[in-house]
Amino acid sequence: MNDVRPAPATPGKGSRYLFMVLLGLVIGAAGTAYLMRMWLGKPDSYDHAVMQLMGTKNGHLNEALRANRCSASDALPALQTMRALANEIEPAFADLRDDARFVQHAGQLRARLDAAIATPPQDCAALKQTAARLKDACEACHRDFGH
Numbered sequence: 001m002n003d004v005r006p007a008p009a010t011p012g013k014g015s016r017y018l019f020m021v022l023l024g025l026v027i028g029a030a031g032t033a034y035l036m037r038m039w040l041g042k043p044d045s046y047d048h049a050v051m052q053l054m055g056t057k058n059g060h061l062n063e064a065l066r067a068n069r070c071s072a073s074d075a076l077p078a079l080q081t082m083r084a085l086a087n088e089i090e091p092a093f094a095d096l097r098d099d100a101r102f103v104q105h106a107g108q109l110r111a112r113l114d115a116a117i118a119t120p121p122q123d124c125a126a127l128k129q130t131a132a133r134l135k136d137a138c139e140a141c142h143r144d145f146g147h
Contacts, residue, residue, distance in 0.1 A: 050085055050092040054138070057082045061131045070127040072120035079120065082134070083113040096145060105141035112137050 060078040064070055089106040090097040097103070112133050121127035 047092040050088050054082060054085050058134065061127065065124055065127055065131065068124060070121060070124035072122055075121050075127055076117065079113060079116050083110065083117060086110045086113055101144055102141070105137070105144065109137040
C-alpha cells in the first residue's frame with residue numbers, strides 16, 4: 001500500500017498581516033506618546049531625577065544609622081554624591097535658578113555638605129547630627145518652594 005501523507009499546511013498570509021498590524025499599532029502608540037509629550041511641552045524630569053537621587057542618598061545615610069555603620073568610610077560616598085548632585089539643583093530647576101532665595105537654599109545645602117565632607121562623621125552621633133543638618137537645609141527649600 002502506498003502511504004499518502006497530506007502536505008504540511010503552509011501558513012496563510014493572514015498571520016503576517018496580523019503581525020504587521022500589531023507592530024504598526026505598537027510603533028504608532030509609542031510615536032504618539034512621544035509627540036504628545038513634545039507638543040504639551042513637558043520637560044524632561046531632570047528636576048525630579050536630581051531630587052530622587054538626592055533622596056536616595058539621604059536614605060543611604062539613614063540606613064547606615066539604622067545599621068550602626070557610621071564611620072567616615074560608610075558616610076563619605078553618600079555625602080560626596082549628594083555634593084555633586086547639589087551642583088545640579090539650579091540647572092535642574094530652570095524656573096527658579098534666578099530666585100535669590102532658591103539660590104541661597106542651594107548654597108546652604110552645598111555649604112553643609114562641604115563641611116560634612118571636610119570633617120566626616122566618625123560615629124553615629126556625628127552622622128545623626130550631619131543628617132539632621134542636611135535634612136533641615138532640604139526642608140527649608142521645600143517649605144519655601146514646595147518642590
